[in-house]
Amino acid sequence: MSLVSAAFLGFILLAALVYYVIPGKARQVWLLILSIAFCCAGGFYTLVFVLISAVTTFTGGALSAKKTKPAIRNVFCAVTVIFNLALLVMVKFYGVMDLIADKLNYFFASGAQTSTFMLYAVPVGMSFYTLQMIGYVLDCRWERIAPEKNFLKYLLFATYFPYLTSGPMNTYAALSAELDKSKEVRFSITRLKEGSIRIAWGFLKKLVIAERAATLVNASYGDHKTYTGIYVLLGVISFAVQLYADFSGCMDVVLGTSHLLGIDLPENFNSPYLALSIREYWQRWHITLGSWLRDYLFYPILKTPLFIKIGDISRKAFGKKKGKKVPVYLAMLVLWFAVGYWHGGLWKYIIGSGLLHCFYIVSGMMAEPLFAKIRPVIRADKAYFKVFQIVRTFFLVLLGFVFFRSANLPDAIDMFRALVRSGGIAFDIEGIMGMGISLPDLYVLVLGVILLAAVDIFKYREKETDEPRSILELINKGGILAGWAVFVLLVLLVLVFGKYGLGYDSGAFIYARI
Amino acid sequence: MTREEVYGKLNEVFQDVFDDEDIEVNDGTTSADVDGWDSLEHINLIVAVERTFGIKFTMGETTGLKNVGEMVDKIIAHLG
Numbered sequence: 001m002s003l004v005s006a007a008f009l010g011f012i013l014l015a016a017l018v019y020y021v022i023p024g025k026a027r028q029v030w031l032l033i034l035s036i037a038f039c040c041a042g043g044f045y046t047l048v049f050v051l052i053s054a055v056t057t058f059t060g061g062a063l064s065a066k067k068t069k070p071a072i073r074n075v076f077c078a079v080t081v082i083f084n085l086a087l088l089v090m091v092k093f094y095g096v097m098d099l100i101a102d103k104l105n106y107f108f109a110s111g112a113q114t115s116t117f118m119l120y121a122v123p124v125g126m127s128f129y130t131l132q133m134i135g136y137v138l139d140c141r142w143e144r145i146a147p148e149k150n151f152l153k154y155l156l157f158a159t160y161f162p163y164l165t166s167g168p169m170n171t172y173a174a175l176s177a178e179l180d181k182s183k184e185v186r187f188s189i190t191r192l193k194e195g196s197i198r199i200a201w202g203f204l205k206k207l208v209i210a211e212r213a214a215t216l217v218n219a220s221y222g223d224h225k226t227y228t229g230i231y232v233l234l235g236v237i238s239f240a241v242q243l244y245a246d247f248s249g250c251m252d253v254v255l256g257t258s259h260l261l262g263i264d265l266p267e268n269f270n271s272p273y274l275a276l277s278i279r280e281y282w283q284r285w286h287i288t289l290g291s292w293l294r295d296y297l298f299y300p301i302l303k304t305p306l307f308i309k310i311g312d313i314s315r316k317a318f319g320k321k322k323g324k325k326v327p328v329y330l331a332m333l334v335l336w337f338a339v340g341y342w343h344g345g346l347w348k349y350i351i352g353s354g355l356l357h358c359f360y361i362v363s364g365m366m367a368e369p370l371f372a373k374i375r376p377v378i379r380a381d382k383a384y385f386k387v388f389q390i391v392r393t394f395f396l397v398l399l400g401f402v403f404f405r406s407a408n409l410p411d412a413i414d415m416f417r418a419l420v421r422s423g424g425i426a427f428d429i430e431g432i433m434g435m436g437i438s439l440p441d442l443y444v445l446v447l448g449v450i451l452l453a454a455v456d457i458f459k460y461r462e463k464e465t466d467e468p469r470s471i472l473e474l475i476n477k478g479g480i481l482a483g484w485a486v487f488v489l490l491v492l493l494v495l496v497f498g499k500y501g502l503g504y505d506s507g508a509f510i511y512a513r514i
Numbered sequence: 515m516t517r518e519e520v521y522g523k524l525n526e527v528f529q530d531v532f533d534d535e536d537i538e539v540n541d542g543t544t545s546a547d548v549d550g551w552d553s554l555e556h557i558n559l560i561v562a563v564e565r566t567f568g569i570k571f572t573m574g575e576t577t578g579l580k581n582v583g584e585m586v587d588k589i590i591a592h593l594g
Contacts, residue, residue: 144574294553295577302557303576311561321533328554365554465546 003165003253004206011038012199016260024183028156031182031261038161049091049126054158056080057133061140061147077141081134088130089345127342128167131292133158136172138296145173153179162258166250168268169288178263185262193483194472195260200490202252205245207498209448212441213242219435221405224414228424231431232415236398239405241449244273247286270468271456276389278360278396283464293335301331329362343404348412352403360396444497515593520567520586527566531559541583567593 002008015034019027039047060080064073136157140147148154157175220227220235227235248269258265272285282290301307307327315323333355340354364371378385406412418424425431433439459468475483521539528537532550545551551559560576563569563585569592579585 139574142573144578298553299557299576300573303561303573308561311558324558328557 003250004203008253009199012257012260019182019261020187024185027182027185028153028179031160031179032152032156035156035159035161035164038164039159042165045091049087050129050159050164052087053084053130053133054155056083057137057158058148058151058154060137064137065140065143065147073141077137080137084130084134088126091126128169128289129158129164131289131296131342132169135169135292135296139172148172148176160258160263162254163265166247166254167288168251168254168266169292170265174266178265181262189480190476191259191262193480193487195256197472197475197483197487197490198252198256198259200487200494202249202254202256203494203498204448204490205249205252205452207494208444209452210242210245210249211499212437212445212448213238213245215437215441216432216435216445217242217405221407221411221415224418224421226424227435228418228421230427231424231435232419234432236402236415239401240273240394240398241452243401243404244269245448245452267468270464271460273394273397274390274456274460275393275464276386277364277393278357279364280464281393281397282357289339293339297338298331298335301334302327307331325365329365332358332362347409348403348406351409352400352412356400356403448497515590517586517590520589523566524563524582524586524589527559527562531555531562539582541581541586543582544580563589569593 011034015030019030022030036047039050057080060076060083063076064080066073136145139145148157153176156179157170157172160175160179163170216238217235220231220238224232251268255265255267266288268287268289270284270287272281275281275284307330310330311324311327314326317323318326336354336358337350338354339357340350340352343349343353374380402415403409403412406415425434429439432442437445455471458471458474461468475486525538528539528548529535532548532555534549537548539548545556557576560571564571567589569589571588571592575588579588
């Protein structure tokens with residue numbers, strides 16, 4: 001079930017209605033029923049995948065936390081983690097799935113051609129899911145939490161339907177505390193209004209902005225001969241708009257839905273395109289993934305005896321200041337390779353979402369002593385320099401996106417070539433319309449991007465760790481009617497300008513495929 | 515080891531790791547208060563503290579400390 005669909009809206013309505021009618025004690029059971037139903041709607045294989053993952057991590061967590069010898073607990077923990085990673089790799093990589101599907105088709109003599117039924121039956125968004133489940137096992141092993149004793153409660157954590165397809169990623173400690181709030185939560189008009197506004201805003205981002213930007217993206221990425229020069233730039237920037245509107249719009253629907261139920265999930269975005277550096281960008285973009293990787297991969301790598309030893313050797317070789325950075329650089333390499341690989345196992349992801357960003361961050365760290373000398377000379381504390389930093393960071397992010405969106409590595413390189421290639425059509429309004437977008441649609445897209453940027457600029461705080469300004473608080477200041485007026489306006493905008501309806505298949509969320 | 519003695523040693527560790535002889539930490543000190551204490555430098559600090567006191571933080575403690583006060587509590591618990 002797509003999160004941006006009439007079916008999902010009906011699902012939320014039913015979920016919330018019953019949720020607030022039944023006694024508090026029964027709500028977690030209701031949420032579990034809904035979540036299992038949501039899994040079933042995702043297909044039989046989604047349910048099987050989720051159940052296998054839930055049972056193994058629940059058992060693995062309990063065995064990893066038992067008061068036995070650390071070595072035995074390590075074995076239980078490692079077996080559970082490896083099993084779940086293997087399960088993810090198996091369902092993610094279609095080559096393997098094709099093989100299984102072919103066998104199954106053959107076995108069932110269904111007559112289906114090759115593997116299509118399995119191809120679409122594999123669970124979506126399961127990368128987030130698997131990492132989160134692995135996080136639970138590691139939390140038990142590292143004694144951050146006591147293992148959950150009630151399997152049904154754990155199953156709710158594992159299947160909670162709002163976040164199941166695209167995140168955000170949760171820790172068990174945080175989400176179980178939120179889920180416990182369901183017993184006490186009372187219906188409130190304010191919560192209904194806030195959740196509804198957030199869901200409508202998510203729909204607007206996806207159906208009005210992302211789907212229009214997709215037209216320009218598909219044209220420019222699809223034809224490097226016709227669309228050269230500025231068209232390439234237009235396509236690349238449009239993809240940055242599409243991906244952000246798509247992914248953050250999805251998160252708005254997820255967080256808005258959960259907020260309706262009185263269960264608050266962590267934010268995944270914080271004005272990412274206003275980051276001053278790539279390091280800051282990753283603290284503002286896909287925040288929960290960054291936190292997971294830091295806590296469960298980066299820190300544990302750096303704390304291994306091998307990396308501590310490397311640190312000792314490099315300090316002796318390069319001095320204290322430079323030497324202590326060597327293990328960090330190496331751990332970064334492992335981390336960013338994993339980030340890229342996690343996005344889909346293809347080189348375009350490993351480079352575009354992984355190693356390229358590693359290069360940005362590590363080279364920035366290496367050049368820091370030089371930057372420290374230059375900054376006072378060029379008066380880097382002035383506003384102009386911050387604007388330069390924002391533009392530069394955005395440009396570096398765009399380079400990565402070219403790899404991410406292209407069909408493969410050679411295609412990405414051809415896209416860069418198209419930027420300087422001559423022979424394409426002239427850049428004018430007719431040329432842009434030739435990409436498949438009408439003039440009114442173009443206006444709507446531009447206005448949508450301005451609105452998106454205005455909201456992000458309003459929310460922006462210079463320190464990425466500070467709580468962003470709340471647009472809902474601003475709306476609430478206008479009184480109850482102002483809130484509902486904003487909601488009605490957003491709904492109208494979606495109804496009038498949204499790309500939906502009979503015969504129109506809104507694209508799946510980009511990150512749901514991850 | 516008393517809390518004061520732990521702080522005496524801990525200040526030296528902070529001054530050494532962050533290259534600043536003026537650093538004085540207390541119970542309420544957080545990463546936001548110390549220039550350079552970011553996610554990359556955090557592990558260097560943790561390893562330096564472990565070596566100074568001859569203890570080993572768990573991964574839960576490594577990532578879960580909210581302030582220096584909690585770090586001192588854990589150090590005392592490990593030493594105890």
